[in-house]
Amino acid sequence: MNILEEIRQKQKHIQDGRIQNDDGLVLIPAPERFRRLLAIGDIHGNWHRLLSLWPQIQYQDDDLLVFLGDYIDRGTHGAEVLQLVMELIEKHPHIIALTGNHEAMMLHYFQNHSIREPMDLSHGWLRSGGQPTFRGLRRLYEVDCGRYHAVLEFLLSLNHLAAAGTDFIFTHAGFYPEQSYEEQVDDMLWLRTEFYEDYASRPRVIIGHTPVQYFSSEHTAPLLFKNHILDCDTGSFLPDGRVSCIDVRKLQCWQSHPGIPPDAPST
């Protein structure tokens, strides 16, 4: 069964109306009960841009909010961003965090490496913007080792996809429409063109992963493609980038203040 059919079937069989988590596939029945369905795109350690965005949203518990992944790397404040997202999830039952490819790379690193050892610069994570995150996590480990382990546990609990009813699908990068969820659970975090060119179904798919500036350097706001893909990665780490939140039904958008520079690493 392909992933879209799978979502339809699973949503149909939910009995009690509660949000369910099926191995990282989060099912949100009756999304019409939420005042807004919100998504926040890639943050990439850009703490000051996230702090500039957050109060504008005026989040309330009758909103559903999905973070689309890539909290860490490139910017200097990955550890802080992770802790804030973790705290928000602890406090609010209708906030969901997805994993991005950067979180997957980091978890892969810590399967065979320790935060107590020097950085292994041969690993792909540390060559893909992971070094400032490593340094931030090492500081956290030194001041509060329990908290550091809680952050790693939180990363292991992140989800791959969330479906609000059958009309809205949230995921970090994309999916192969003809494959099942299980078949592609790891590939999903990396797709770009394959997904943008192949997707031709009705549900609106809300993604991050590729900065909108990649499509045109003039874009700074989330971008809705003709085939119902909504890209919310507004280049949080780029000089003219933003961290963005969008109401995925009405397409109302909130962004970090354009005057705030990225939290760029010093090296």
Ligand SMILES: [Mn+2]
């Ligand atoms: Mn990203």
